[in-house]
């Protein structure tokens with residue numbers, strides 16, 4: 558028997574979520590596929606979206622090169638731009654769109670470079686990457702004077718777009734509205750597409766919503782009309798009973814308060830199931846919610862089957878996806894779905910759902 562631990566991917570749901578983003582956006586929508594498409598597989602996601610996506614965005618040139626090798630023809634934005642001279646040459650040969658977030662990136666452009674589309678990243682209050690408002694005119698002039706560079710968008714990124722009435726969110730919008738720009742503005746990540754879709758007519762850059770997790774703190778993915786693209790699954794490989802007072806697993810992190818039927822599931826932090834998941838974290842065993850009990854091990858977790866007598870060795874377990882909301886698991890682990898998705902390890906097999 559091969560290990561039952563696997564991810565099932567739902568291509569129709571990915572396309573549904575992209576279409577939803579497109580409905581909300583005023584302009585083109587470039588799907589963010591960085592970090593292996595948030596752990597969903599960049600090749601899978603790019604290929605499935607290729608029929609409909611206006612473009613794609615990744616963090617670095619290496620990720621963009623992989624997409625070109627998979628046959629992607631659409632524009633690809635490299636959101637951190639060039640790290641060194643050779644990457645400007647890569648951008649030319651791979652026909653990439655490069656973010657300019659710092660003036661120094663213009664200093665190492667090689668001579669005799671061909672035409673390259675660039676976006677200027679402006680810092681409006683995130684204070685991570687981007688040119689400050691005071692320096693914008695100078696950098697715009699530098700880009701303008703470069704015969705190779707063709708400015709197509711001005712971009713900025715929000716720190717608190719998940720909170721609708723947030724002060725910084727409004728300050729960032731006001732900052733970008735405080736002057737005129739020579740090209741369209743690219744603002745919207747997933748959260749902004751729900752909270753402020755009207756603020757920019759340039760390219761939107763949704764990531765997390767494409768994968769069916771909620772970008773908003775106070776609304777579930779289902780409420781927003783999003784559908785899960787990943788289901789993380791395994792199976793029960795052993796069952797047994799423990800008496801009142803007995804503990805389970807490392808550190809005696811759970812102690813039975815009633816006679817308990819325990820199921821051992823073949824998944825653990827070695828697969829990317831978070832070790833921080835506390836007692837009570839929901840799992841779905843053949844469609845019935847059963848709580849996690851005891852500490853997460855490298856290759857196993859233990860769940861309480863007492864109230865699910867039909868469960869047996871071989872029963873299917875979902876850790877998150879269709880029955881179990883990934884945002885709920887993330888919340889219990891004091892993290893976000895982005896991180897849970899990205900942590901899935903290469904050991905986990907992947908299969909595409911066939912209806």
Ligand SMILES: *Cc1c(COP(=O)(O)O)cnc(C)c1O
Nearest residue numbers: 589636714746747762763764765
């Ligand atoms: C990751 C990223 C996005 C996508 O953000 P989501 O919250 O996943 O929608 C958009 N823009 C930039 C600059 C990013 O780094």
